[in-house]
Amino acid sequence: MSLTERKRQLVRDELTEAALKLLAFQGFEETTIDQMAAAAGVSRRTFFRYFPSKEDVIVEFLSDLGRKLSHSLSTRPATEPPPVALQNALRVFTDTFWEHPEKSQRLANVMVSTPALLARYLERQVTWRATLSAELAVRMGVDPEADLRPAVLVAVAFAAFDTALIRWVAQGSTTDLNTLLSDCFATAFPT
Amino acid sequence: MSLTERKRQLVRDELTEAALKLLAFQGFEETTIDQMAAAAGVSRRTFFRYFPSKEDVIVEFLSDLGRKLSHSLSTRPATEPPPVALQNALRVFTDTFWEHPEKSQRLANVMVSTPALLARYLERQVTWRATLSAELAVRMGVDPEADLRPAVLVAVAFAAFDTALIRWVAQGSTTDLNTLLSDCFATAFPT
DNA sequence: CTTCGGTTTGGCACTGAGTGTCAACATTGC
């Protein structure tokens, strides 16, 4: 990575970190972009050169993971039935959460408890669903236009994930997210 | 209903109708609140006395239905297993769509194809999920705090509904929404 | 060391969403 790229990444991290602190402290609506920019030591205008909107400071982090999802699914062995493959594909999320526990916790907390952020996150999820459905359709060897099943299975998998995530936050991140996810999948896809 | 209340409802309907026309014609981002207000013959300030945000002109219509959801579930016979009861509870939506076909179509079209509107709709849905989960928990006779199942089942039901809705719009509202919904439920809740 | 080309940055001005306030006006009840 070049020097300028690393500097960019540095500013980016500084912004998310500053934003996370402010949001956790005073809430999303009460925090202005000027405050976040000032806390990171850049101008308001520069903020928008790193994030297209106020919501994205938080949501981009998950969007990065979301983009890896369909690739993650494609690397699952073909022997795995769709539900198992989907659950394992979602490890891109749970693994990253596991690697950065405290950041993930704060992030998930703010996101789930802030309607505007939750909305943006769910909006992104819809786009991931589309690409994942396509991926799952080829895996199942069916036509995604004619067959509803891949789309439904993906939607159900995300429903399980969301439920696990919301529950995880509600319980103060005390239980293990992966355990919760397994439980949710067990109900969503009874054997 | 009193005269003032009827007048209020009249203005409200006028606003949604004007908004729907404009949005279908020029898209959500390109339409300003001034335009919608002017088209309905009221001031910009009055618009906000009827809808708290630009998105709500469209989304409120569905929110009204969402509020009826848990009541709808509570009136389903106790003999129905959860998936069936949930599917039938969702008839609040499909029935209303059936009663106002062309309005529902335009509305769903705009909503599904506009990220900002879809986001708001999904955000609302999360709140319905919470109340529906509680309702389903009492129906199942379990503790909604300790038991994940009601929350997961509700989430899966909405996943099926969303998939059906998106597919319905994608197919140009040619197929019957209820048929699509049944198909999606069949995959989401295999017998 | 200097100059050149590309990128990053900050400041400024502008549009549009959303809110508080107030005065004008209509409606309902007495």
Next chain:
DNA sequence: GCAATGTTGACACTCAGTGCCAAACCGAAG
């Protein structure tokens, strides 16, 4: 007719987001 209440439009304000331009910065070539 009159008072209480509710609705409306106008104005002013904050904040999100964008376009534009000039200054600062940085790597490379001379």
